[in-house]
Amino acid sequence: MQHQDHEPLAESPPIELQRQQTERLLRAWAPAKGWRYWSEVNNSVVGQWYTGLTIFFLAYGGVLAALMRIQLSIPNNKFMTAETYNQVFTVHGSVMMFLFAIPIFEAFSIMFLPQMLGARDLPFPRLSAYGFWAFLMGGMTLCLSLFFNAAPSGGWFMYPPLTSKYEPGIGPDIWLLGFSFIEVAAIAASVELIIGILKSRPPGMRIHLIPLYCWYVLVAAAMILFAFPPLITGSMLLELERALNWPFFDVSRGGDPLLWQHLFWLFGHPEVYIVFLPSVALVAMIVPTFARTPIVGYSWIVLSAIGTGFISFGLWVHHMFTTGLPGITLALFSAASQAVAIPTGVQIFCFIATMLVGRVVNSLPMMFVFGALATFVIGGLTGVMVAVASFDFQAHDTYFIVAHLHSVLIGGSIFPFVGATYYFYPLVNGKKLSERLGRIVFWCLFIGFNVTFMPMHLTGLRGMPRRVYTYSEGLGLETLNLISSVGAAILVAGFAVFFWDLLRNKDQEPLSERNPWGAGTLEWLQEMPGKPWGVRSIPEIDSRYPLWDQANIVRDVDEGRFFMPDAEEGKREMLITSVIDAKPVQCLRIPGPSYIAFWAALFTGGAFILPTFKLYWAAAACAAIATGVILRWLWNGTAIIPEKERKYIGHGVEVPLYASGPDSVGWWAMLITMLAVITAFVSLLFGYLFYWTLDRDFPPPGMPGPGWFWPTLGTAMLMGSWALTNLVRKWNRQDDARLVYGGLGVSCLLAIAGGAAMIAGPYLNGMDPTQHVYAATIWLLVIWTAIHAGLGLIMNAYCIARRAFGRMTAKYDIDIHNVGLFWHFVAITAVATEIVLVVFPILK
Amino acid sequence: MSNAHTDVEEKSQSLWLLACPPTIWAVHFLGSYALAVMWCRGGGTGGYWLGVSIAAPAVVALALIAIVGWNGWKRHKIPGGEAPHDGDTDEDRSRFLGLATVLLAALSAIATVYIGVAALIFGGCG
Numbered sequence: 001m002q003h004q005d006h007e008p009l010a011e012s013p014p015i016e017l018q019r020q021q022t023e024r025l026l027r028a029w030a031p032a033k034g035w036r037y038w039s040e041v042n043n044s045v046v047g048q049w050y051t052g053l054t055i056f057f058l059a060y061g062g063v064l065a066a067l068m069r070i071q072l073s074i075p076n077n078k079f080m081t082a083e084t085y086n087q088v089f090t091v092h093g094s095v096m097m098f099l100f101a102i103p104i105f106e107a108f109s110i111m112f113l114p115q116m117l118g119a120r121d122l123p124f125p126r127l128s129a130y131g132f133w134a135f136l137m138g139g140m141t142l143c144l145s146l147f148f149n150a151a152p153s154g155g156w157f158m159y160p161p162l163t164s165k166y167e168p169g170i171g172p173d174i175w176l177l178g179f180s181f182i183e184v185a186a187i188a189a190s191v192e193l194i195i196g197i198l199k200s201r202p203p204g205m206r207i208h209l210i211p212l213y214c215w216y217v218l219v220a221a222a223m224i225l226f227a228f229p230p231l232i233t234g235s236m237l238l239e240l241e242r243a244l245n246w247p248f249f250d251v252s253r254g255g256d257p258l259l260w261q262h263l264f265w266l267f268g269h270p271e272v273y274i275v276f277l278p279s280v281a282l283v284a285m286i287v288p289t290f291a292r293t294p295i296v297g298y299s300w301i302v303l304s305a306i307g308t309g310f311i312s313f314g315l316w317v318h319h320m321f322t323t324g325l326p327g328i329t330l331a332l333f334s335a336a337s338q339a340v341a342i343p344t345g346v347q348i349f350c351f352i353a354t355m356l357v358g359r360v361v362n363s364l365p366m367m368f369v370f371g372a373l374a375t376f377v378i379g380g381l382t383g384v385m386v387a388v389a390s391f392d393f394q395a396h397d398t399y400f401i402v403a404h405l406h407s408v409l410i411g412g413s414i415f416p417f418v419g420a421t422y423y424f425y426p427l428v429n430g431k432k433l434s435e436r437l438g439r440i441v442f443w444c445l446f447i448g449f450n451v452t453f454m455p456m457h458l459t460g461l462r463g464m465p466r467r468v469y470t471y472s473e474g475l476g477l478e479t480l481n482l483i484s485s486v487g488a489a490i491l492v493a494g495f496a497v498f499f500w501d502l503l504r505n506k507d508q509e510p511l512s513e514r515n516p517w518g519a520g521t522l523e524w525l526q527e528m529p530g531k532p533w534g535v536r537s538i539p540e541i542d543s544r545y546p547l548w549d550q551a552n553i554v555r556d557v558d559e560g561r562f563f564m565p566d567a568e569e570g571k572r573e574m575l576i577t578s579v580i581d582a583k584p585v586q587c588l589r590i591p592g593p594s595y596i597a598f599w600a601a602l603f604t605g606g607a608f609i610l611p612t613f614k615l616y617w618a619a620a621a622c623a624a625i626a627t628g629v630i631l632r633w634l635w636n637g638t639a640i641i642p643e644k645e646r647k648y649i650g651h652g653v654e655v656p657l658y659a660s661g662p663d664s665v666g667w668w669a670m671l672i673t674m675l676a677v678i679t680a681f682v683s684l685l686f687g688y689l690f691y692w693t694l695d696r697d698f699p700p701p702g703m704p705g706p707g708w709f710w711p712t713l714g715t716a717m718l719m720g721s722w723a724l725t726n727l728v729r730k731w732n733r734q735d736d737a738r739l740v741y742g743g744l745g746v747s748c749l750l751a752i753a754g755g756a757a758m759i760a761g762p763y764l765n766g767m768d769p770t771q772h773v774y775a776a777t778i779w780l781l782v783i784w785t786a787i788h789a790g791l792g793l794i795m796n797a798y799c800i801a802r803r804a805f806g807r808m809t810a811k812y813d814i815d816i817h818n819v820g821l822f823w824h825f826v827a828i829t830a831v832a833t834e835i836v837l838v839v840f841p842i843l844k
Numbered sequence: 845m846s847n848a849h850t851d852v853e854e855k856s857q858s859l860w861l862l863a864c865p866p867t868i869w870a871v872h873f874l875g876s877y878a879l880a881v882m883w884c885r886g887g888g889t890g891g892y893w894l895g896v897s898i899a900a901p902a903v904v905a906l907a908l909i910a911i912v913g914w915n916g917w918k919r920h921k922i923p924g925g926e927a928p929h930d931g932d933t934d935e936d937r938s939r940f941l942g943l944a945t946v947l948l949a950a951l952s953a954i955a956t957v958y959i960g961v962a963a964l965i966f967g968g969c970g
Contacts, residue, residue, distance in 0.1 A: 005932065204932060206932065206937045207859070207937060207940070207941070208930065208936060208937045208940030208941070209930070209932065294928075294930070298928075298930065298940075299940055299943045299944050299947060300947060302944050303944055303947035303948055303951060306862060306863070306866065306944070306948055307866060307947075307948055307951045307952075309866075310863075310866035310867070310869065310870060310952075311866070311869075311951075311955060313870065314869075314870065314873050314874075314955075317877075326880060326881070326884040326890065326968075326969040326970070327890070327966055327968050327969060327970050328880045328884070328890050328894060328895075328963060328966055328967055328968060328969060329877065329880050329881065329884075330966075331962040331963065331965070331966035332873070332876055332877055332880065332898075332959055332962055332963065333877075334962065335955075335958035335959050335961070335962035336873065336955065336958065336959065338958060339951075339954060339955040339958050342951060342954060342955075343951060541932075542932040543930070543932065544930055578854060579859065580854045580857050580858075580859070580937070581854045581934075581937065583854070693878075693881060693882055693885060694881075694885060
């Protein structure tokens with residue numbers, strides 16, 4: 001059956017109707033005023049906060065870099081002490097990676113994705129706001145620690161035993177706990193972005209017509225789900241060792257510091273591509289605009305994005321070539337590291353081909369694109385060099401690596417980011433940045449970058465190790481370092497001009513014309529300045545470049561000739577469409593301004609960050625309050641039963657206002673979140689298998705184990721709870737209240753008993769988690785499972801309350817669907833724990 | 845599947861097909877890594893037989909990738925339409941998903957060959 005296209009209304013709606021429609025839309029979407037401004041959750045507002053804060057962190061990390069270059073400009077410099085230098089380079093690396101490079105893509109996407117999709121907002125506005133507040137709190141904690149001489153100093157990848165035994169202060173705790181908090185926020189953002197791209201496209205924007213930016217962000221967000229959890233697990237292990245003396249990385253008690261390196265780089269290498277893909281996505285938006293032609297090789301670029309996403313998970317050991325792994329392991333990872341160059345190269349050829357096919361218009365954003373491609377290719381080539389294990393043995397931990405990674409990150413992230421800022425800035429407040437200042441910025445950054453980092457290749461090959469606070473005279477390093485420091489000064493000048501251009505008062509300047517660059521993609525529909533509703537009416541899309549190919553689309557959108565031109569009920573609404581062909585399937589009501597996300601972030605932040613200062617009871621109190629706040633958020637703000645079943649959205653189309661199960665965005669959010677959670681659990685299993693494989697005495701002979709009885713009993717009860725919860729879903733549909741309440745009640749009891757039985761295994765058998773890594777790992781596995789049982793308990797009790805208060809009915813049953821889905825993951829966790837606890841010791 | 849024109853509808857298409865070839869690569873890659881670690885840890889010196897134990901499954905992986913790739917190729921080559929196949933039709937969408945599957949299959953095959961060849965040449969544990 002051919003897809004039915006909906007053409008815009010042939011006639012303009014009457015002027016009076018248009019006026020009423022815009023008035024109602026404005027009222028529904030009006031930003032909160034005064035102090036209430038900070039309760040706003042609309043993507044364009046939150047996106048601006050997010051981007052602004054990220055740029056602040058960029059400046060902060062940049063100042064630290066400049067301080068390092070001052071210290072290294074001459075040999076035996078006394079500008080900084082070794083300890084200060086250690087803190088400065090650790091915070092520089094951590095800030096640039098965790099507080100700039102990754103979040104800038106989330107910030108940009110939250111701000112611009114709805115515009116690119118012709119959507120009013122993303123499906124979970126409060127989740128975006130929650131992510132922003134979490135990011136602010138976690139990031140500021142790390143940045144401020146430097147002023148109290150309390151920052152971490154073990155390098156941005158925090159290798160134990162340096163960070164477990166030899167750094168007694170609170171620095172590493174701030175890093176481990178604060179960043180785990182930010183990583184949770186990043187996972188929240190990726191849930192938002194994935195569902196946004198798959199489910200909130202305009203009608204007709206089929207999967208092969210979506211802007212390439214969306215493909216890249218989809219892949220990067222999916223990568224976050226699988227890359228961040230290993231780091232969260234690793235951070236948890238390291239923090240447990242530091243705080244409670246559980247010996248995960250302590251060799252004398254069976255631990256192994258190499259496990260940290262595995263978990264860290266399982267995150268760390270994909271992370272490079274999580275940074276790079278969204279940046280190259282910006283390039284993919286800018287190039288067709290200025291080449292005045294559609295992108296060449298759309299499918300090939302999609303291949304690049306997906307292929308890079310996958311292969312980047314098979315590279316982590318190339319950061320560990322010098323740790324004494326078997327030769328064949330090095331060969332396998334070296335081969336994969338070479339393979340990733342293929343998809344990375346393909347997209348660059350696509351961009352070059354697009355420029356050749358079209359007629360490139362000279363413009364500022366394109367200069368940054370050229371700068372990005374040139375710089376990134378250099379970094380990519382040195383990357384191929386260090387992917388050769390034998391070369392890496394020489395270059396490892398020298399300034400050659402510093403030069404390589406900065407070429408990749410500055411070419412692959414900074415240049416596209418600055419170029420995109422000049423390109424997209426009119427969408428933020430309707431004004432353009434200065435062309436003249438922009439050119440100064442470009443040349444300062446381009447020249448400054450090369451003068452700083454090119455000599456570092458040689459500095460490294462001459463043997464200068466990274467992370468030393470000074471060096472002696474007569475080693476042939478003086479001139480090279482001085483040149484690098486001069487280059488850094490030029491870079492600083494460039495950034496200073498850039499920040500000035502962003503911050504200077506532009507009140508006197510005229511508004512930019514609409515679509516100032518003559519682009520073809522939907523975000524340039526926006527009026528100057530933009531309206532809070534995002535898009536006046538939601539267009540039907542027939543092309544990858546609708547502004548070029550669909551005649552009168554701007555007029556038709558503005559006059560409300562497309563879908564949902566009105567807010568009849570005065571509510572914020574958006575359109576949900578199908579994944580492949582973007583057919584309208586639901587009108588989703590989304591929440592307006594509220595402080596609830598702020599409070600939720602504040603108290604979850606307390607739960608994460610207060611343990612740094614050993615304030616465990618305060619942290620527990622925060623966790624309890626956070627749970628209460630989140631329940632309140634869910635109770636009042638989600639799965640609201642609408643006043644009518646369906647809503648007319650125009651063009652003869654009527655869609656439901658409520659959907660549950662796999663049809664609802666909430667169900668997908670639960671699924672995606674739980675994929676991340678189960679990945680963290682798999683990382684923990686990886687830890688167990690790591691010890692189990694490498695250590696002949698794991699489990700150690702003579703040491704008590706958890707036994708078979710309690711884990712098996714616990715697993716059986718949790719499986720019972722799982723089965724009952726999912727039966728309740730069916731019974732609820734049949735509206736059998738007795739079975740629903742009875743089933744949920746029994747499943748709650750089983751969850752409590754099951755969780756307790758899990759804990760009973762190691763507890764009653766007298767396992768001491770500080771004695772040996774075996775006991776510590778078993779304890780952690782059962783606690784993990786018990787926490788899941790506890791969450792399941794809360795959810796089931798929540799469903800009882802929802803039904804009792806009439807907020808969940810036989811027909812409106814989002815809650816029980818999502819809870820049933822959660823319990824699938826509890827069941828998987830319990831069974832895997834059972835296998836590890838009971839079966840694996842027998843296999844040995 | 846019997847008729848090329850009936851399987852372009854939305855309900856018969858899925859993004860999961862795109863993920864299949866690289867997933868096959870990933871499973872083989874991780875399996876090879878685990879095998880190498882256990883083999884070398886178990887006191888072996890590796891060498892030819894370890895290399896073969898990685899390269900032989902690579903052939904199986906390549907066959908699976910080829911099957912998925914062939915499926916993609918059939919979707920891509922449905923007759924009709926005009927290049928560059930970026931129109932607003934079911935057929936062009938199906939062609940796109942087919943082509944992307946073929947390309948990912950090709951990339952995954954190359955990456956799998958890399959792994960197999962690397963294992964055959966450098967099979968040693970030292």
